[in-house]
Amino acid sequence: YAYLKEYVLPYLVNTSSPRFIGHMTSALPSFNYELTDLVLRLNQNLVKVETSKSLVFLERQAMAMLHHAFYDFPESFYTEYAQQSGNSLGITVSGGSLANISALWVARNLLLPPDDIFPGVAQAGLNAALAHYKYKNIVLLGSRLMHYSMKKAVSLLGLGMENIVYVDQDENGKMDIAALERCIEECRQKQWCILALVGIAGATETGNIDPLEEMAEIAKTFNIHFHVDGAWGGPVVFSNRHKHKLKGIEKADSITLCGHKQLYLPQGISFCLFRQPDMVKAISISAAYQAREGGYDFGQYSPEGSRSSLSMCLHAALHLIGKQGYAKLIDNGIDKAQYLTEQLHKTEAFELMREPELNIVNFRYIPIRFRGKQAQGLLTTEDNLQINEANVQLQEMQFQEGRSFFSRTQLSNTRYGKDLPIEVNRAVLANPLTTYQDIDFVLEDQLTIAAKSIENEYPSTKQEISKLAFSLPKPAEQEALLD
Structure with a gap:
């Protein structure tokens, strides 16, 4: 511990800082500290019932509560399927x-399943499946705001990244429906099968929601x-003020949620919900010693094997924070985005790039020499390239100086x-500890740095990243976070 205290801990990033408002990591409710300690001490393995027993059923109950929040099926559905062996309403990853x-x-x-003469894509592989079903190609449809994990997915599943078909966006950053219909028709004419259509409920970069x-x-x-x-915007379903923005999500075949984002859980737990409980059977793989077919073992449905019992934190949050608590957190974040x-x-x-839909705001600093042209809509490509350089420099210096933080992206x-x-x-x-005064401070801090480094072109002295940090809160402050 002495080594960590001297050489590592002082140089971390305090992601709980109310002035760290650039990434999707926030202060955690205090009950998570005790629960994660319990997870460590119990050392249960949710891959199978034989190494976790009752926690399997606790997780399934929490999954049913999440599923109900999105799909809102009758109570009889959850009575039948929440704890039914051989099926699952989702998987934890x-x-x-x-x-x-x-x-x-x-x-x-599910798209390329087994039949009387073909063992299915999982057994025979993608090339054999396309040949059997007489398709010339297989593609994924989505906008350019899709998370980069979609590239990982098509690479792992054998499609290749060149077979992502990016559908145009409209002027508001949402998928263009007319363009989508054209893409689908073109795929049909070319005898291409469509793996899936991906809709975004809160884009990572912009917070945009597709139609x-x-x-x-x-x-x-x-x-x-x-x-x-x-992953980001899903928990908006808990907000009576804003859940209408996700209208249509209840019709999805599958939904991704990140626990460590707006469910305020520790790092290392996310969820994939499935509309129908038997859909997970499409990826079921069993073994003689665990993940036995038709049983309760989670290992048969998950890309992962061994994993911890962090789902205890989800179960606790759904009861301790609950719908009302999550609604307040979501509303609070969106209100602060409107204030900014x-x-x-x-x-x-x-310059604000676009009015935010949720609680992510995109904007850029405009150096003094370009403000007149920007106000009149006369910026040239060269002007924008110079403004780009200024914003890259400014964001890096703000991180290096360590008083406040916005992240950076390209649109x-x-x-x-x-x-x-x-x-x-x-x-x-998203941090409930962030105040309006903190937001003002982060903006003013960037303006102060810009005055020094952009406008007067003072040489910036770069510090080593390892020595940059938002100061860690004192133990007493840690305990007070989101009590």
């Missing part, structure tokens, strides 16, 4: 990427697996066209 991969794995196996209801209807018409990546937006409108120093579907990537700040307003 260690992150959103694996949840997305699992959803597309199920979609692939889920229209996408669901199109997917149903053409018998396409409809997957919604709700209002502050940006008050100054010509920043290619902006008022400046689709072929010119624009470097922007990305503010993520």
